[in-house]
Amino acid sequence: VDAGAALAAGIPIVLLAVVLDRTTAAAGRRIGAGEAASGPVSPAVGWAVAAVATLAVALGTRFASALEWPATWTYGIAEPVNRAVDWMTDHLYSGVPLIGGTADWAGHFTTWVLDPVRDGLQWLPWWGLLLIVAALAWLIGTWRTALTATLAMAAIGVLGVWNPSLDTLSQVLAAVAVTLVLGFATGIAAARSNRVEAALRPVLDVFQTMPQFVYLIPVVALFGVGRAPAVAAAVVYALPAVVRITTQGLRGVDAGALESARSLGATSSQQIRQVQLPLARSSLLLAVNQGVVLVLAVVIIGGLVGGGALGYDVVFGLAQGDLAVGLVAGAAIVCLGLMLDRVTQPTERRTTTKGA
Structure with missing residues (x-):
């Protein structure tokens, strides 16, 4: 019965769902409107640029030994959430x-x-x-x-x-x-x-x-x-x-x-x-x-x-x-x-x- 720990795991699930939803929705709108074929950049060129950029970022982070998310960029929400739940229960x-x-x-x-x-x-x-x-x-x-x-x-x-x-x-x-x-x-x-x-x-x-x-x-x-x-x-x-x-x-x-x-x-x-x-x-x-x-x-x-x-x-x-x-x-x-x-x-x- 640890609301903070549960929410800390639940929020990433929500964020993953939002990323997938927004990405697929945008792709569906582009295909439905025909923008993918009529835009200034062809789909093949766009995919190639995205692949090269992803590869460059991946190689750069590996050479820089920055594979893990920086520990100083994290914030634990478990304790504040548990305090909020306790406040709701009390008041x-x-x-x-x-x-x-x-x-x-x-x-x-x-x-x-x-x-x-x-x-x-x-x-x-x-x-x-x-x-x-x-x-x-x-x-x-x-x-x-x-x-x-x-x-x-x-x-x-x-x-x-x-x-x-x-x-x-x-x-x-x-x-x-x-x-x-x-x-x-x-x-x-x-x-x-x-x-x-x-x-x-x-x-x-x-x-x-x-x-x-x-x-x-x-x-x-x-x-x-x-x-x-x-x-x-x-x-x-x-x-x-x-x-x-x-x-x-x-x-x-x-x-x-x-x-x-x-x-x-x-x-x-x-x-x-x-x-x-x-x-x-x-x-x-x-x-x-x-x-x-x-x-x-x-x-x-x-x-x-x-x-x-x-x-x-x-x-x-x-x-x-x-x-x-x-x-x-x-x-x-x-x-x-x-x-x-x-x-x-x-x-x-x-x-x-x-x-x-």
């Missing part, structure tokens, strides 16, 4: 005037959201839940979709982990709801403003590429141990994908449709609600689907911080070397993911097929 966890502490928020979220959803799912008879899953999948998909979703849900009962799976499902549904509310609102803001999108890009890079175990430590420091911090970790992990897909979908809306709406006197909110959101429906459905899948991927992480249910079974099986317990829980998670995928995404598949 934000509880006793904050008027708004209460983060522990109070976690308790309220568990009492008012997680518990009712879990109890409601577990109150339903097994056959009733199967009928609900089949109906939802059939309404937005095909009979094959409904059959696949129903069989996946029924397999959970066959595996003997029905109640833990519904507990996990309640956490996933709550995390997805929070992710979609924040993701859609942030995506709309980014789609409407280039400055907002540019400011969010490095933040989303960090959230999307930082290993989950790194930000799990401050989440636990803020929210304690339980299902609420597991949901918070899932939201942080899934939010970047939802924001980016939403932004891309809204920006891809036909400019002519927006211009027509503006010419008819539509306000900004009317353009969003009546033009952009309906035309970007397929992208929004994809954002929902990706949010569900990514949230479900953090179930195991939730088991490490008191999330219980299937995540705990997987962690327990790994820790005790009990393959049966871990494998059954893992198979149930796969079945949940298959069911949720069929329920949230088949509309796009069906629409695409008909359009073709």
Whole structure:
């Protein structure tokens, strides 16, 4: 539980991801615009110059015996980060005037959201839940979709982990709801403003590429141990994908449709609600689907911080070397993911097929 050491290892992962992302994105833009062929320097000459420069720098540093990064140019962040985490725990966890502490928020979220959803799912008879899953999948998909979703849900009962799976499902549904509310609102803001999108890009890079175990430590420091911090970790992990897909979908809306709406006197909110959101429906459905899948991927992480249910079974099986317990829980998670995928995404598949 050393947040500083974890962050010191996580930041280089983020920086490597940023380098690769920016490099490949720039190359893609050049190729797409045809600049690589029409620029003042041909691609072959550019690659040759880059290779010669790289070789010259490599030979120069070797002859100068400067292969290692200078020790005086480094800065250890572990101690300041750990002090910051300790400060958050001491000042934000509880006793904050008027708004209460983060522990109070976690308790309220568990009492008012997680518990009712879990109890409601577990109150339903097994056959009733199967009928609900089949109906939802059939309404937005095909009979094959409904059959696949129903069989996946029924397999959970066959595996003997029905109640833990519904507990996990309640956490996933709550995390997805929070992710979609924040993701859609942030995506709309980014789609409407280039400055907002540019400011969010490095933040989303960090959230999307930082290993989950790194930000799990401050989440636990803020929210304690339980299902609420597991949901918070899932939201942080899934939010970047939802924001980016939403932004891309809204920006891809036909400019002519927006211009027509503006010419008819539509306000900004009317353009969003009546033009952009309906035309970007397929992208929004994809954002929902990706949010569900990514949230479900953090179930195991939730088991490490008191999330219980299937995540705990997987962690327990790994820790005790009990393959049966871990494998059954893992198979149930796969079945949940298959069911949720069929329920949230088949509309796009069906629409695409008909359009073709």
